[in-house]
Amino acid sequence: MNTLSYKTISANKATVQKEWVVVDATDQVLGRMCSKVAKLLRGKYKPSFTPHVDCGDNVIIINADKVKMTGNKWTDKVYLRHTGYPGGQREMTPQRLQAKGSDRLFNKVLKGMLPKNRLGDKLLGNVYIYDGADHPHQAQTPKTIDLNVLK
Helix, strand or coil: CCHHHHCCCCCCCCCCCCCEEEEECCCCEHHHHHHHHHHHHHCCCCCCCCCCCCCCCEEEEECHHHCECCCCHHHHCCEEEECCCCCCEEEECHHHHHHHCHHHHHHHHHHHHCCCCHHHHHHHCCEEECCCCCCCCHHHCCEEECCCCCC
C-alpha cells in the first residue's frame, strides 16, 4: 500500500490562495453576520484550512451602518473596558460605539470571534469596513458573497 497518498497536506504562506470578498451588511443581524465573516477571515470554508496559517480571504464589509441587532441590544448591551486606574471602568453601548464609527463596532465584535494571539491580530487586519455602498478596493476585483447561503 502506498503511504504517500495518505499524508495530510498543510498549507503555508506561499501555497495559500487568498481572495477578496465583498459582504453587504444591509439588514443583517450583527452577531450572526460577524460569525460568518470570522469564518471567512479564518479560512474555515476552504478545503485547505490550516489552523496556524492565515489562509482566509480579505473581506470588505459595505453598508455597515445598516446592520441590525435583535431586541433592545442597541441600548441595553454593555461593552466594558478599564483604563488601568482605580475606578477606571468605562462602559459603552453598541449605539454609542457605532456613532463613533461602524468600524469600531465591527472590530470589537470580530476580535472576540478570532483567536487571541498574533494570528488573530493579523486576521483582523484583513477586514475592511465601510459605511456606504462604495469602497476603494475595485482594483482587487472582489467577488460578492451572500452570507445567507453560507452555513
